[in-house]
Amino acid sequence: MADKKVKVKTPGGKEMELAPEKTWVLAPKGRKGVKIGLFKDPETGKYFRHKLPDDYPV
Secondary structure, eight states: OOOOOEEEEOTTSOEEEEOOSEEEEEOOTTSOOEEEEEEEOTTTOOEEEEEEOTTSOO
16 A cells, blocks of 8 residues: 555545555456555545546555
């Protein structure tokens, strides 16, 4: 788990800089795929997923 903050849009519609609680890669066999992060909205406490930049350490 990296503590690097990323600018994401929360389910409430606000843009915030948050650090993901968990990261993983979604990739079909033999393909590059995308990096996904699990974030927690500080206002509501709900969890949501968001795509991470390609250069983000997993």
